[in-house]
Amino acid sequence: MxxxxxxxxxxxxxxxxxxxxxxxxxxxxxxxxxxxxxxxxxxxxxxxxxxxxxxxxxxxxxxxxxxxxxxxxxxxxxxxxxxxxxxxxxxxxxxxxxxxxxxxxxxxxxxxxxxxxxxxxxxxxxxxxxxxxxxxxxxxxxxxxxxxxxxxxxxxxxxxxxxxxxxxxxxxxxxxxxxxxxxxxxxxxxxxxxxxxxxxxxxxxxxxxxxxxxxxxxxxxxxxxxxxxxxxxxxxxxxxxxxxxxxxxxxGAKNHGIVMPDADLDQVVSDIAGAAFGSAGERCMALPVVVPVGEKTAIALREKLIPAIGALRVGVSTDPDAHYGPVVTAAHKSKIESYIQMGVDEGAELVIDGRGFRLQGHEEGFFVGPTLFDRVTPAMRTYQEEIFGPVLQMVRADSFEDALRLPGEHPYGNGVAIFTRNGHAAREFAARVNVGMVGINVPIPVPVAYHTFGGWKRxxxxxxxxxxxxxxxxxxxxxxVTQRWPDGGGTGDSAFIIPTMG
The missing domain is CATH 3.40.605.10 (Aldehyde Dehydrogenase; Chain A, domain 1)
Incomplete structure (x- = not known):
């Protein structure tokens, strides 16, 4: 029954x-x-x-x-x-x-x-x-x-x-x-x-x-x-x-993490793994786009990201050792996987493919494995739109100015992060970037409760x-309220005068 x-x-x-x-x-x-x-x-x-x-x-x-x-x-x-x-x-x-x-x-x-x-x-x-x-x-x-x-x-x-x-x-x-x-x-x-x-x-x-x-x-x-x-x-x-x-x-959001050549890459990879894949990427302050500045930075970052992503444990929501669990519905799982295919069709390099992930004993669960794309370009639809899943995209930038323009010109403007040891670069970035919330060596810059939360643009x-x-x-x-209390004299000769420029 x-x-x-x-x-x-x-x-x-x-x-x-x-x-x-x-x-x-x-x-x-x-x-x-x-x-x-x-x-x-x-x-x-x-x-x-x-x-x-x-x-x-x-x-x-x-x-x-x-x-x-x-x-x-x-x-x-x-x-x-x-x-x-x-x-x-x-x-x-x-x-x-x-x-x-x-x-x-x-x-x-x-x-x-x-x-x-x-x-x-x-x-x-x-x-x-x-x-x-x-x-x-x-x-x-x-x-x-x-x-x-x-x-x-x-x-x-x-x-x-x-x-x-x-x-x-x-x-x-x-x-x-x-x-x-x-x-x-x-x-x-x-x-x-x-x-x-x-x-x-x-x-x-x-x-x-x-x-x-x-x-x-x-x-x-x-x-x-x-x-x-x-x-x-x-x-x-x-x-x-x-x-x-x-x-x-x-x-929605499409938050970027800018990685400068002087950044501590071990710390960056640890931060990005949590920010991109935590909660299966289903958060508006996730970090789904990483932007290494310079080819050397991109190569080194990619080499460190691959094993770190491979070590992520996907499990049921009650698994204390799982880094993240399933997505919310079957329809959302299908949507995420369709974006992964779209990225392939657009010409991005699919480094790690999370489609087809099955958890033993929970084969009908709504699981999506961690996914990594490299050589994503700003013209791609998968870059322009919010995927809202465990998908990380790498967009390579030649210079600080190129990296600054990416989040600044993106339709979304919720959050952004920069990873660097250079105080001047961080200060310049925070002042100029066209985004509502900025993290400096902080991957998910959600303000504390007595400050305020809000993005820009779309x-x-x-x-x-x-x-x-x-x-x-x-x-x-x-x-x-503008108030005046009479003195009680009853003379009636004092007027209620609103101050003017004169």
Whole structure:
């Protein structure tokens, strides 16, 4: 007798919501089997979530910042207490190994830690004596109801990047996670309730394009934060902005690692192996392009990369010795392998071919072996587009200027790294490169939580980055008050004068 599939429901006002009409399959990437089904919601489900948010948000916004911070502190403690459970659940649906799953959760938790300081970040500005008896001050207030649409590759980190700050500053947050790995976001909402957040302050609605469009069109949702592919990010930005919302829409990436002739190649190879192939390359801050400067550097780097890549262990997500696990779906595996064939057809040199990888005992799992291309050129489609898999491309550059131009002229502008011992070269590179986040001898330059995350060009649409003070600005609006208190004399002969240039 077949075992009934586990159903993954919405989390609306602390409850599962209405019975679903449509469902999507949730796979175990290690075996290739369907392990659960997730409700695919409708605009009606969203209406219920918005109604619950409307009921809860005014009182939450009126709660003083210290009390909201205490909820975030308790949420942080609960996440730490449930770290193992969350990591196992995350890896079972995504496929990333447990160590990567814990890293996913930890990087989200760091933004929660930043949100615990919300009383400080909400302090406004004050000017005494801006005019005769006039003082001016500003305050940051929540927008009301806001939403996040998050991708499959970081089902814990990216939601926490969004809702941690949004909730701390007084908003109600509606999360639409990826339908490919939806269980961890639901568990986060449960833990937020346990931490003391009122029902309706953090809700989860599942769905596909129908739910996305409902969020973008709903007049009561004031802002939308999105992370996903660039084409969808552009769509979300345009549709959301047309509906009068604030939108930050983070897209894809093609991050480059520039290797100067003076770089420590052993360290570079170690860094690149993790940055290119960790999490099976399914992250927007992966490093899928390496650019050696000079032929001598290219030859030496290639000689060191081949054995290092050959030593990578691909395994199931629970294998503690695996460097990475399966990709998220069979469709994504096929897409990655089609890009590998495209690279061959375009004339790149396929040095290591990861197609056809089979893990003994898990032959139906969604595994792709590590792949290395050399002599890739900027004209190739495989270079221009995001592959989002365990594929590393080597693009050789003759000089520092040639290497600088590659990421600068690429359509994406998320992250970039330079490996060098030369401080002047590093400083020059950081100042001139046309990319939003730069690493100097750091292969994945994701900023810490109290700074801000965001790319340029087709990697981001909108004017505000994620987390840090940029996140606070995105999820709040500024109100400026100009005040004057009469002295009580009742003479009526002093006017309320706004200072002018005269």
């Amino acid at each position: 077949a075992t009934a599939l586990r159903d993954i429901s919405h989390k609306i006002a602390g409850a599962p919501g209405a019975p679903a009409i449509r469902f999507g399959d949730v796979f175990d990437p290690n075996s290739g089997r369907v392990q659960a089904r997730v409700a695919l919601g409708t605009a009606t489900d969203l209406e219920h979530a918005v109604a619950a948010a409307q009921n809860a948000q005014p009182a939450w916004a009126a709660t003083n910042p210290q009390r909201r911070a205490r909820v975030m502190f308790r949420f942080k403690e609960l996440i730490e207490r449930h770290m193992e459970e969350l990591a196992i659940l995350l890896s079972s649906e995504h496929g990333k190994v447990i160590a990567d799953a814990k890293g996913d959760i930890q990087r989200g938790l760091e933004v929660i830690e930043f949100a615990c300081g919300v009383p400080h970040v909400l302090k406004g500005e004050y000017t005494q004596g801006a005019g005769p008896g006039i003082d001016v001050y500003s305050m940051r207030q929540p927008l009301g109801i806001v939403a996040g649409i998050t991708p499959f590759n970081f089902p814990a980190m990216i939601p926490m990047w969004m809702f941690g700050i949004a909730i701390a500053v007084g908003n109600a947050f509606i999360l639409k996670p990826s339908e490919r790995d939806p269980s961890v976001p639901v568990r986060l909402a449960e833990l937020m309730l346990e931490a003391g957040a009122p029902e309706g302050i953090l809700q989860v609605v599942h769905g596909d394009k129908e739910m996305v469009d409902a969020i973008l069109d709903h007049p009561e949702i004031r802002a939308v934060s999105f992370v996903g592919s660039s084409d969808i990010a552009h769509y979300v930005y345009q549709r959301g902005a047309a509906a009068g919302k604030r939108v930050q829409a983070m897209g 990697s981001a649409f909108g004017d505000t980055n994620q987390h840090g003070m940029e996140g606070v600005k995105f999820f709040t609006k500024v109100k400026t």
